Amino acid sequence: MAIDGDIKKAVHVKPKEEFDFFNDERVRSVFYQILTACVVGFCVWYLISTTAHNLEARGMSSGFGFLTSEAGFDTDFKLVEYVPGVGTYGDIFIIGMLNTLYISALAIIATTILGFIIGVLRLSNNWMISKAALAYVEIIRNTPLLIQVIFWYTGIFSLLPRIKNSLDLSGGSELILLNNRGLYMPWPVPGDLLWLTEATVVIVIIGIVVFKRWAKKKQDDTGQITGTFLPSAAAIILLPGAVYLMSGSPLGWDIPTLQGFNFQGGATVPPAFLALLVALIVYHTAHLAESVRAGILSVNRGQHDAAKALGLRQNRVFSLVVIPQAMPAIVPPMISLWMNVVKNSSLAIAIGYPDLVAVFMQTSLNQAGHAIEIVGMTMGFYMFVSLTISWLLNIYNKRVQLVER
Amino acid sequence: MAIVTISTSNSRPPPINEATLIGWMRMHLFSSPLNSILTILTTYIIYLTVSGVWVWGVVDAIWIADTRRECFDINISGACWAGVSAWMENIFYGRYPREEIWRIDFGLFLLFLWMAPLWMPRVRGKVIIGMTTVFLYPFLAGYLFSGGDKGIFMSVMVSAAIVGIIANTLNATLGVLADRSLSNFVNNKLGFGNAPEEKQQKVFLIFLAVCFVLAYIWQSGWQAEIVSWTKWGGLFLTLVISGIGIASALPGGIILAMGRRSKLPVIRVLSTAFIELFRSVPLITVLFMATTMFPLFMPEGVVLNKLVQVIIAVCLFNACYMAETVRAGLQAIPKGQAEGAHTIGLGYWGTMGLIVMPQALKHMIPNIVGSFMGLLKDTTLVSIIGLFDILGMLRSISRDTPWLGLHKEPLVFGAMLFFIICFAMSKYSRHLEAKLSTGHKV
CATH class of the missing domain: 1.10.3720.10 (MetI-like)
Structure with missing residues (x-):
């Protein structure tokens, strides 16, 4: 028992740590950081104060x-x-x-x-x-x-x-024109009922996504491959096209025309x-x-x-x-x-x-x-634009890492 | 019931023999009908482009003329290279006084002389040669190019640089001819050939100090004529700006990268903020900032000239890009390397300087050279804020009265010049990478 206790004591004795103020890593790191902060802070303060002084001296307003x-x-x-x-x-x-x-x-x-x-x-x-x-x-x-x-x-x-x-880039119909003043082209002018066509496009796209998911599930379950490309392509062209025609082609075109020395209308x-x-x-x-x-x-x-x-x-x-x-x-x-x-x-x-x-x-x-x-x-x-873009990148990276495991 | 048919199916044709020309063509140009069409189409497009450029740039081109009008009179559809060749000196040297141009050439020659030993395998002390190139040559060249009164600081640096270039050249010559270093040679001549190494070093340093005093006395006897920086221009100015940028980008980038990977939060946050600030904005905004805001930062009476402002901006900008390149290299080094270095008792600087950084830099050679190429190409932006670098000179040709409106030819010439420089750099970096790669290829 006594020996046991002695051993336990011996094990628990910590070596005496000598605290060397000048060579301790923590002290050093705090010191370096304070030093850096002071130097940078001084530079910033110096720049701001000279700038303020210069602005005042030159009578320039700010804001x-x-x-x-x-x-x-x-x-x-x-x-x-x-x-x-x-x-x-x-x-x-x-x-x-x-x-x-x-x-x-x-x-x-x-x-x-x-x-x-x-x-x-x-x-x-x-x-x-x-x-x-x-x-x-x-x-x-x-x-x-x-x-x-x-x-x-x-x-x-x-x-x-x-x-x-x-x-003439449109093959003789004088719709899209290129000259040394720029590029002239027709610009769509939406009519009243155009929202019907736009809504159809959205619905068809949702439909295609659902259809593709279904086809993929079917392939996973049964091994049968369902062709999705042709039906999707047909749907995205034919359905909105039909709605567009039925609602009376509600889209006008503003066409550039030569008036005097320059083109009027359209987009330039x-x-x-x-x-x-x-x-x-x-x-x-x-x-x-x-x-x-x-x-x-x-x-x-x-x-x-x-x-x-x-x-x-x-x-x-x-x-x-x-x-x-x-x-x-x-x-x-x-x-x-x-x-x-x-x-x-x-x-x-x-x-x-x-x-x-x-x-x-x-x-x-x-x-x-x-x-x-x-x-x-x-x-x-x-900076705002690039922060937004790198935020997108981070999201992507996270997703890829999850998939990779 | 299984049915087994025992009959041989038709054997497939043997693979095409790629060794013959016909076989190679069938394999790589006409392997399928679609491929054949694409090959013919591509060949036709290439033919059109190349022949068009050839006819415009060589066959129909005018090489000798006095004005653009004259070019038009000879052949209106060809390139008017006469305009470019009339401005050739301006393109390379800007408006540097013509009788002083030898100084630029001499400066470039000195740089060549200084760096040449780095490529000679038998020369000793390459690290010192590299360091002196970065720390001494710029002062000698700077004085050579700008001239004027030296002042104490410049006198000291110029004398040191003169000693440096002479010692460097002698060292290289001895290395190639006799396979020994200058220090060794001097000690032998002075009779210290058998002395211990430390004593030899001291003797050599004293020898250099004597040379320095001699050089100082010699250089105080003459003065180069002053050439204002406003006369600098052309490819010369582009190389000066990008040269200083390159020389400062690597050390600056290494420091920033280490700061960003530091364990100390204050240093890490500051470095990261600095790097991200400059990396997220275009160089042209940094240049505008330099020219519009730096004058406000300076205390009264201190006026920085535009060239200095631009150089500071370019250095800051490129140090931040280099920092990211170096950081990528540091990340690629396995942690075990740093841990191993700690185990044998190296501190932070020892670990970084001797173990981690050399590996990281070697790893990133192609990217570092890529950054340098980017820097060289980006330097053309200084023409936007009114310095007459190579692009500024090329664009002023079209405003020169005899060559009014001559845009295409100067730009094509400039593009070719950059292409040659950058292409050579990238090819050399591949070579360097292959030469230095000592690791195992996975």
Whole structure:
């Protein structure tokens, strides 16, 4: 008993810890953190105080009051109503944001589709096609985007024929016209009963989703494959089409017509818009194609071979086995590429497309001053967009990880 | 009842022989009707593009002319390269005074001389060569390019750089010819050949100090003519900005990446915020911020010129991108490496500097080179805020009276220049990756 107790005591004796104040890890970490915080805090305080002093010395006002004062300039492309002379800097900020988001959204959609196509072509068994895709990717990726943007603008879209000799892209019907003032195209004017057609489209889409689920369940249960593509395609075209015709074709078209020296009616986009859009698509497609290629290559070759050994056809091998496994490697770079599209759309400033940086950070800043507020708002907008996009990425990553286990 | 038929089914044709040209073509170009159509279509498109560019850029092109009008008179459908060649000096050197251009060439030559030993296998002390390239060369080059009064600091740095380049060249020559280092050679000549290593090092340092004093005396005797930064331009300016960006991006990025992965919350939060702030906005907004807000940050009387503002902005921006590249490399290193380093008694800096960081950097070489290429390409943005870098020069050709409206040719020329530089860089990074990869391939 006594020996037992002794042993227990001996086991429980803690070694005496020598507390060395200068070499203790915790003390050090607290010290380093306080030091960093102090240095950064001092820098921030110094910047703020000198800035305040400078503003005062130069008699410059600060605050966001300028947003409600009127901006005396116009922009040549806008998605909302704006009257020069009446509209305020706040309106200009909104116009800039919408222009940036609009061109980025169009570029992102086109890039995503084309990037996948080119990425798959890069891996094509056809030597000619894969080498052509390689040449495209290498040439585009190794030259600066800004040079490409300016090239598309000054070298292509500004050199188009004048209004009188507009290029007709609709094959002689003079509906879609391209000239050095931009692209002119008809614009739909919705009628009263159009909501019937729109509602049909929504209902058909819901129906197709239900139908596909049912077909998949049936395949899981019985092994029988039900073709879903043809019925779905027929339904999405025929049903809304029928409703549209029955409700009396409630959609008019506003068609551009030549009146005097310019076209009236329809929708117009300026050459700078076209040049920037094409440049963004061409540039980012090449980058996305590389990510897609790398993603597909990251799938083990054995998966491909095994799927073939099971008797799947080449396109099924891709759609059922390779692509689903490649997606986790493709999506993260793809989403950060979307972010790059939004950021790179700011190169609009070089060719005069009125995006946020051009109308707000340059023109408004030159006219109204208020550098700190304007720079802060512009950067804040881009930060908001990229935070939203990376939030989407996080959601996706979580879902993929759950599936992978 | 099972029915077993015993008869051989038709045997499949043998696989196509890929060794012959015809077989290879059947396999890779005409394996199916669809493929054949695609091949022919692609070939036709390539033919159209290449022949179009060839006719425009070479066959119909005009190489010698005085004005754009003259080009039009000779052949209106061809490229007018005469405009580009008339501006060639401007494209490369900007408005740098013509009689001083040798200084730029000499500066580039010195950089080449300084870095060349890094590629020679027999030369000793490559780490020191690399460090001096980053820490001494920029001052020598900076003074060479800008000239003017040196001041105490510049005098010291320039003398140190002169000693550096001479010692470096001698060291490389000795390494190649005699397979020994400069330190070894000096000690032998001075009679310390058999002394212990520590003493040899001291002797060598004293030798360098003597050289430094001599260089200081020599350099105080002359002064380069001053060239204002407003005259800098062209490819030269692009290389200066991106060169400084590259030299500072890697150290800055390493520090930020370590801060972001630090265990100390304050440091981690600050680094993360800084990195994310700059990574989520376009470079052009950072450049605008630099030109509009930096003057407000400065105490009264201190005026930063535009070039310095731009360089600071480019450095900050690229350090943040490099930080993410380095962080990805750090994440790829298994935890066991750091734990192993701790076990043998290394502290934080030892673990990072000797074990983890070298592996991470080696792992990320292609991405780091990719960032450098991105930096070089992004530098063209400074033309938007009014610096005459290469793109600024290319665009001013179209505003020059004799070449009014000449847009396409300068841009194509600039694009080709960038393509050559970037393509060579990416090919070299692949080579470097293959050369340095010592790990096992999975």
